[in-house]
Structures are given as C-alpha cells and as structure tokens.
Amino acid sequence: MVLDDAPAPRTALLEHVRRHPFLLLSFVLHAVPLAVLVHLGSRHIEHLRIERQQRQVEVGARLTAQARLDKRVHDMERIKSLLEQSAAARPAPSKDDEVQFSAQPKAPDELLKQAKELSRKIDELERDAKAERLAQLLGIPKDKALEQIAKAPAPDEPPAPEPKDAADAAAQIEKLEAKARAALEQRRQQLEQQQNGVQVAADASAGAQRDAGKGKGNANTNANANANANANGRGKIGKGIGDGTTSGAGTVMLDRIAAFKNPDLPDRVTKAYAGDGLRPFLDDGVGHVPEVDAATMVKGAGRIIGPGGTYANRVWVNRWYVIGPFDGRHGEGVFANYRHPPEQGVVLDAAYRGKGGRVVTWDYVDMARYPLMPPVHAEDAVYYGYTELMIDADQDLTIWVGADDDAQLWLNDRLAWAGGNVHKDWFFGQVYETRNTFVRDYNLSEGKRRVHFRKGRNKLFFKLSNGPTRIFFSLVLTK
Structure with a gap:
C-alpha cells in the first residue's frame, strides 16, 4: 500500500461522535427546545416592550387631556379675575398667578367641582354688573336694582347631573368654560359701548322726530335714515353715552381681555421684525442678521438672570426639555405646520407617538455647544421645547431668535415671536454660505425684539419646524 491509498484520518470530533452517538442525540434534543425557547422569549420581550410603549402613550394622552381640562378651569379663573377687574373704577395690575406652570394635572371630577364653583361666582359677578347698569339707568339704589333682577324670570337651566365618567366631567367643564367666555364677551361689548359711546346721528334723529310728530314715522324709516346718515357721513355724530369718564380704565381692560x-396671535410688533435701518422682512421682505458688538460682549449660558446666574451681557438659553420628532410638512408647509399634543399642554411625564410611530418623550437637554439642536434629527419634522427662566426683577429684555427652518416662541402663554417667513433664503445664505462669526458670537438670529419678563419664574415654550437637512434653534437674551 502506497501513501496515497492510506485512509483519510478522521477528526477527533467526528471520531468522538462515531464512538458516542448518544451524545449527538442528547445535544439535538436539548438545543432545539432551547432555540425555540430563545425565539419565543425574544418575541415575548418584544411584545412586552410594545405593550409598555402603548401604555406610555395611553397615559400620555390621558395626562394631556387632563392638562387641557386644567387649562380650561384656569381660564375660568382668569375670566373671573377679568370680570372683577372690569367692575373696578381703576383695574389693579395684572396678577402674576395668571401664568400657569407645568404641573401634574388634577383629576376630572376635582376639576369639575372647581369649575362649578367658579361658574357660580361668575354668575354673581354678572348679576352685580347688571344691577350696576340698571341702577345707573333708572337712577335707583343698587340694592333695589338687585331686587328687580331677582324678580325677573330666570332662564330654565336644570342643574347638571353628577358626571358618569371622566368624559362626562370633561364635557361639563367645556360647557361651563364656554358659558364663562360668553360672559366675558358680553362684558367686552359693554366696555366697547362705554368707550365709544352710543353713536347718535343728529340730523337723522331730528327727521325721525318730525315724522313721529306727524304720525308718519316707523321703526324701519328711522333705522334706514340712521343707517344712511352714518353711511354717507352727512349726519352729525352726537356725544356718546358713557363717554370720557372710564375711557382709560376701559382701554386697559379691553387690552387685557384681547x-x-x-x-x-402676535401683537403688532411681531408682525414685522425690522432690521437696522431696513424695511420689515417678514414674508416677502429682505433682512439681515442683527449686528453685535463683539468687543464689548461677555457671553454666558443658562436660564437665570441676576443672582445665581452667570455674569454676562449676552445670555444663550441652552437648557430645555425637548420632545420630538413629530410628523411635519414639506416645502412651504413647514411654515404652517401640524399641531401636536404638546401644544395642548406641557406634561413632562407624558409620552406620545411621534414621527414614524416611534414613542417620543421629553428629554432634558443641556447643550454645551451653541446652538441648540434636538437630540434626534429628522427631516420634515416638528419639535417642542419648554424651559423656565428665573429673573431677579420685572424688566424688559431683548430676545434674539433664529431657527432652521421655522420657530414660534411663547413667553408666559403669549406669543412673543412668530416666524412663518417662507422667504428665508437671505438668512440661510448668510448663515451657511458666507464666512461669519455668528456661532462664535451667539448670533444665529433672524431678528430681535423687546419683551417684558416678570420677576421670578417665566416660562418659555417653542415650536420648531424642520424641512430638509440641518436644524437648530437659538434664543439669546440681552439687556
């Protein structure tokens, strides 16, 4: 036998299996069930993960709905306060407690109880205001006017039954809030009448009196004569009833109610952010990034102005709770994007379904590098941010705002900055296509404006809409 005819040597493993076949059988009998168990276990773990996420989303939806109810009741409190202020000869300064900070929402039944009590107080304020007007009109004491109002037949409004569930309680709260808003609207109309007076066309009224003396006048003729005189501008306008004495207080209250x-709604200033010496550039105008004096700049970051904050004259707000991405629009739709649950109420413990069905939660972001960028980047997406600023005294500060692509900013529940500028090529050109020091100077800013901050806590909430590619949000404060 030559060497090539020798049998091939068997490996040790195969030789071992050949000699002990029961070991192979034992391995197969154990490995196959184990693989099945691992597969089923991983599927079970994935199923549990999906169930846990769904529970998070359901809890988030419930908390957001409760936060919305909480805001309705808070709005009723503000309506009651506005009605009380409108009855005063000199309205008191606006109360700091009108700002509602993020907190764990109350249960619907507790909120309904509070709403009913507020509704009762608002009804009392309405009766008192009616008595005041009736007493002035008839020249009688106010208590006599109250007696006359009490004798008048009240509208047949049966008491609301006890709520069957949370949805029923929510419906009752919504109805009570609508009733309170109607009362405030009625009061606003009364203040406008007092402010403007009852307009009387002198020539038309004189003609109506002559017709009435001849027995030929009628309501339609009078109304037409009045309307024609006012429309043509020929009638002399008489002095308004209630004119002059409450104009200052009335203006203050009308502004507060508005x-x-x-x-x-942005106020008149936010409709046009004017560059230095340039015409307004919102919508179809042309602007430029506001200039800064780098030589005198002392930069800082944080959310405290005063003791405890960093010494600086240019402060970048870098600490936010951020949530997203949510589904967003494309193209010019970015500038009129979808509304998502965080806009109904900030609940930092809530979770929602975001873009692509993923679960999104509020993440605390403390950016060490300017500007602010969301932790998860997505195109055609919407993000939200919430923070609170601590200010050592009531003061006006300048906010410098910029975003890629678009942003709105609310300060203490009032819209302080509205983007919506679909013609921002000028901004992106300056930021990305030229040599500049905007990042070094904390100045990725579309514009700036002056706003008022309260002493103590001030809340800020932004909505950031991103189209393609890059994304950032910048808020800088200066004196």
Whole structure:
C-alpha cells in the first residue's frame, strides 16, 4: 500500500461522535427546545416592550387631556379675575398667578367641582354688573336694582347631573368654560359701548322726530335714515353715552381681555421684525442678521438672570426639555405646520407617538455647544421645547431668535415671536454660505425684539419646524 491509498484520518470530533452517538442525540434534543425557547422569549420581550410603549402613550394622552381640562378651569379663573377687574373704577395690575406652570394635572371630577364653583361666582359677578347698569339707568339704589333682577324670570337651566365618567366631567367643564367666555364677551361689548359711546346721528334723529310728530314715522324709516346718515357721513355724530369718564380704565381692560382671548396671535410688533435701518422682512421682505458688538460682549449660558446666574451681557438659553420628532410638512408647509399634543399642554411625564410611530418623550437637554439642536434629527419634522427662566426683577429684555427652518416662541402663554417667513433664503445664505462669526458670537438670529419678563419664574415654550437637512434653534437674551 502506497501513501496515497492510506485512509483519510478522521477528526477527533467526528471520531468522538462515531464512538458516542448518544451524545449527538442528547445535544439535538436539548438545543432545539432551547432555540425555540430563545425565539419565543425574544418575541415575548418584544411584545412586552410594545405593550409598555402603548401604555406610555395611553397615559400620555390621558395626562394631556387632563392638562387641557386644567387649562380650561384656569381660564375660568382668569375670566373671573377679568370680570372683577372690569367692575373696578381703576383695574389693579395684572396678577402674576395668571401664568400657569407645568404641573401634574388634577383629576376630572376635582376639576369639575372647581369649575362649578367658579361658574357660580361668575354668575354673581354678572348679576352685580347688571344691577350696576340698571341702577345707573333708572337712577335707583343698587340694592333695589338687585331686587328687580331677582324678580325677573330666570332662564330654565336644570342643574347638571353628577358626571358618569371622566368624559362626562370633561364635557361639563367645556360647557361651563364656554358659558364663562360668553360672559366675558358680553362684558367686552359693554366696555366697547362705554368707550365709544352710543353713536347718535343728529340730523337723522331730528327727521325721525318730525315724522313721529306727524304720525308718519316707523321703526324701519328711522333705522334706514340712521343707517344712511352714518353711511354717507352727512349726519352729525352726537356725544356718546358713557363717554370720557372710564375711557382709560376701559382701554386697559379691553387690552387685557384681547390678550386673554387671543394668546396665539402676535401683537403688532411681531408682525414685522425690522432690521437696522431696513424695511420689515417678514414674508416677502429682505433682512439681515442683527449686528453685535463683539468687543464689548461677555457671553454666558443658562436660564437665570441676576443672582445665581452667570455674569454676562449676552445670555444663550441652552437648557430645555425637548420632545420630538413629530410628523411635519414639506416645502412651504413647514411654515404652517401640524399641531401636536404638546401644544395642548406641557406634561413632562407624558409620552406620545411621534414621527414614524416611534414613542417620543421629553428629554432634558443641556447643550454645551451653541446652538441648540434636538437630540434626534429628522427631516420634515416638528419639535417642542419648554424651559423656565428665573429673573431677579420685572424688566424688559431683548430676545434674539433664529431657527432652521421655522420657530414660534411663547413667553408666559403669549406669543412673543412668530416666524412663518417662507422667504428665508437671505438668512440661510448668510448663515451657511458666507464666512461669519455668528456661532462664535451667539448670533444665529433672524431678528430681535423687546419683551417684558416678570420677576421670578417665566416660562418659555417653542415650536420648531424642520424641512430638509440641518436644524437648530437659538434664543439669546440681552439687556
């Protein structure tokens, strides 16, 4: 036998298996069930993870709904305060407690009890205001006017039954809030009438009196004569009833009521952020990044102005709770993006379904590097941020705001900055396509404006909409 005819040597493992076949059988009998168990276990773990996420989302939806109810009741408190202020000869300064800070929402039944009590007090304020007007009109004491109002037939409004569940309690709270808002709207109209007076067309009224003396006048003729005189501008306008004495207080109250009714509408200043010496550039204008004096700049970061904060004259707000991404629009739709649950109420413990079905939660972000960028980057997406600033005294500060692509900023529940500028190529060109020191100077800013901060806690909430590629948000404060 030559060497090539020799049998191939068996490996030790195969030789061992050949000699002990029961070991192979034992391995198969144990390994296959183990693999099945691992597979089933991983599926079970994944199933538990999905169930846990779904519970998080359900809890988040419930907390957000409760926060919305909490805001309705808080709005009723503000309506009661506005009605009380409107009845005073000189309205008191606006109360600091009108700002509602993020907190664990109350249960619906507890909120309903509070709403019913507020509704009762608002009804009393309405009756008192009616008595005041009736007493002035008839020249009688106020208590006599109250007696007359009490004798008048009240509208048949049966008491609301006890709520069956949370949804029923929420519906009752919504109804009570709507009733309170109607009372505030009625009061606003009364203040406007007092402010402007009852307009009387002198020529038209004189003609109506002549017709009435001849027995030929009628209501339609009078109304048409009045309307024609006012429309043509020929009638002399008589002095208004209630004119002059309460104009200052009335103006203050009308402004406060308008601010309460329209918290998401920008005031006149936010409609146009004017660059230095340039015309307004919102919408179709042209602007430039505001200039800074780098030589005198002392930069700082944080959210405390005064003792405890960093010594600086240019402060970048770098600490936020951020949540996202949520589904966003594309193209010009970025500048009129979807509204998501955080806009209904900030609940830092809540979780929601975000972009692509992923679960998103509030993350605390303390950025060491300027500017602020969300932890998770996504295109065609929406993000939200919440923080609180501590200010040592009531003061006006300048906010410098910039974003890629668009942002809105609310200060103490009032819209302080509205982007919406679909023609921002000028901004992106300056930021990305030229040599600049904007990052070094904390100045990725589209514009700036002056706003008022309260002493103590001030809350800030932003909405950031991103289209393609890069994303950031910048808020800087200066004196």
